[in-house]
Amino acid sequence: xxxxxxxxxxxxxxxxxxxxxxxxxxxxxxxxxxxxxxxxxxxxxxxxxxxxxxxxxxxxxxxxxxxxxxxxxxxxxxxxxxxxxxxxxxxxxxxxxxxxxxxxxxxxxxxxxxxxxxxxxxxxxxxxxxxxxxxxxxxxxxxxxxxxxxxxxxxxxxxxxxxxxxxxxxxxxxxxxxxxxxxxxxxxxxxxxxxxxxxxxxxxxxxxxxxxxxxxxxxxxxxxxxxxxxxxxxxxxxxxxxxxxxxxxxxxxxxxxxxxxxxxxxxxxxxxxxxxxxxxxxxxxxxxxxxxxxxxxxxxxxxxxxxxxxxxxxxxxxxxxxxxxxxxxxxxxxxxxxxxxxxxxxxxxxxxxxxxxxxxxxxxxxxxxxxxxxxxxxxxxxxxxxxxxxxxxxxxxxxxxxxxxxxxxxxxxxxxxxxxxxxxxxxxxxxxxxxxxxxxxxxxxxxxxxxxxxxx
Numbered sequence: 001x002x003x004x005x006x007x008x009x010x011x012x013x014x015x016x017x018x019x020x021x022x023x024x025x026x027x028x029x030x031x032x033x034x035x036x037x038x039x040x041x042x043x044x045x046x047x048x049x050x051x052x053x054x055x056x057x058x059x060x061x062x063x064x065x066x067x068x069x070x071x072x073x074x075x076x077x078x079x080x081x082x083x084x085x086x087x088x089x090x091x092x093x094x095x096x097x098x099x100x101x102x103x104x105x106x107x108x109x110x111x112x113x114x115x116x117x118x119x120x121x122x123x124x125x126x127x128x129x130x131x132x133x134x135x136x137x138x139x140x141x142x143x144x145x146x147x148x149x150x151x152x153x154x155x156x157x158x159x160x161x162x163x164x165x166x167x168x169x170x171x172x173x174x175x176x177x178x179x180x181x182x183x184x185x186x187x188x189x190x191x192x193x194x195x196x197x198x199x200x201x202x203x204x205x206x207x208x209x210x211x212x213x214x215x216x217x218x219x220x221x222x223x224x225x226x227x228x229x230x231x232x233x234x235x236x237x238x239x240x241x242x243x244x245x246x247x248x249x250x251x252x253x254x255x256x257x258x259x260x261x262x263x264x265x266x267x268x269x270x271x272x273x274x275x276x277x278x279x280x281x282x283x284x285x286x287x288x289x290x291x292x293x294x295x296x297x298x299x300x301x302x303x304x305x306x307x308x309x310x311x312x313x314x315x316x317x318x319x320x321x322x323x324x325x326x327x328x329x330x331x332x333x334x335x336x337x338x339x340x341x342x343x344x345x346x347x348x349x350x351x352x353x354x355x356x357x358x359x360x361x362x363x364x365x366x367x368x369x370x371x372x373x374x375x376x377x378x379x380x381x382x383x384x385x386x387x388x389x390x391x392x393x394x395x396x397x398x399x400x401x402x403x404x405x406x407x408x409x410x411x412x413x414x415x416x417x418x419x420x421x422x423x424x425x426x427x428x429x430x431x432x433x434x435x436x437x438x439x440x441x442x443x444x445x446x447x448x449x450x451x452x453x454x455x456x
Contacts, residue, residue, distance in 0.1 A: 136160025148204020
């Protein structure tokens with residue numbers, strides 16, 4: 001099914017602060033009923049498809065939809081214990097998840113057979129999904145101390161904290177009820193559980209990667225690295241536009257040239273990452289903005305960094321699922337509260353740091369985690385505002401369905417990749433979870449950053 005989506009496309013000629021107007025057309029129809037979801041965690045205070053206010057302590061919500069049709073019990077799992085039953089013999093519904101013991105989870109593949117199990121990163125599985133978070137202190141970009149590495153957010157915690165996002169089904173094209181639109185069921189997508197980092201990649205973390213590549217003797221990712229190896233028996237995400245095809249991972253032959261290495265490449269990185277002298281967050285030597293989100297990164301650099309750091313880029317469907325709160329399909333990642341101008345919910349519209357609405361430089365970009373009230377359903381911060389985040393997919397002007405652990409992995413007619421999440425200079429329209437944005441994967445812009453995803 002194809003339907004219109006919120007989108008904007010900016011070309012390399014479009015420099016300076018983005019002020020493009022965003023058009024919205026939605027093919028969403030009134031929802032006739034709830035879509036049954038497997039193992040999804042929902043906000044405890046969902047009412048009318050939205051959650052008001054922030055989650056206490058930015059912690060994942062533990063409420064479960066325990067009686068939904070198509071839930072764990074219907075798929076052959078005792079939702080209270082995660083044990084399997086004889087129903088497994090009759091197959092399963094693609095995208096379904098169930099616990100395999102106390103600390104592992106398995107997923108139903110596109111062929112209707114269970115694959116896995118794989119161990120939960122946290123060692124905990126409840127009601128068909130991994131739960132909790134990992135501290136991230138062992139991730140390569142956060143092993144060393146210092147600003148932008150071990151001091152993020154109000155908790156001054158590791159900048160590599162990664163939070164579990166239980167899988168489920170949602171509608172990619174929708175207009176939230178609180179926004180005056182009808183909740184729709186037009187473009188369903190199912191995603192399996194995964195981890196999504198709490199914070200955008202910081203300057204300090206990216207500096208560790210540049211040091212690894214230049215003075216540390218490092219190299220671009222190995223060929224085939226960066227797959228969602230917990231899916232489809234290790235094959236990764238399915239290519240939704242090419243049936244029977246799966247993730248290729250890093251393409252060494254075509255992409256290595258985008259990742260400069262060796263001591264002589266220090267100057268290249270310093271020049272590339274200052275794509276805009278006024279708004280770049282990178283500095284050749286550590287300065288006062290190590291906790292700011294890295295910007296001016298290309299899709300190739302974002303992907304390569306996440307692979308080196310033990311993860312991968314999230315698919316567009318995974319990213320939106322986390323931002324929308326799954327089937328709650330929130331107006332904003334935090335719920336329906338207006339974002340305001342005090343930067344407590346989101347860094348946007350040039351309102352940081354003084355609510356002036358005027359952008360003057362990199363000082364308008366906030367350290368990651370500044371907007372504490374803007375936490376998403378599972379605890380991620382800055383899913384709306386500060387910098388856009390690259391996703392794995394090529395951009396497609398319309399969605400295809402059904403979409404079960406899929407991504408657009410083939411190509412795009414415009415040869416652009418998809419970004420999500422809005423940035424520090426744009427208005428409220430780009431903060432909406434369903435907002436889409438496309439850009440050439442090799443180009444740079446001061447509103448582009450990254451956030452890594454990881455296997456559960």
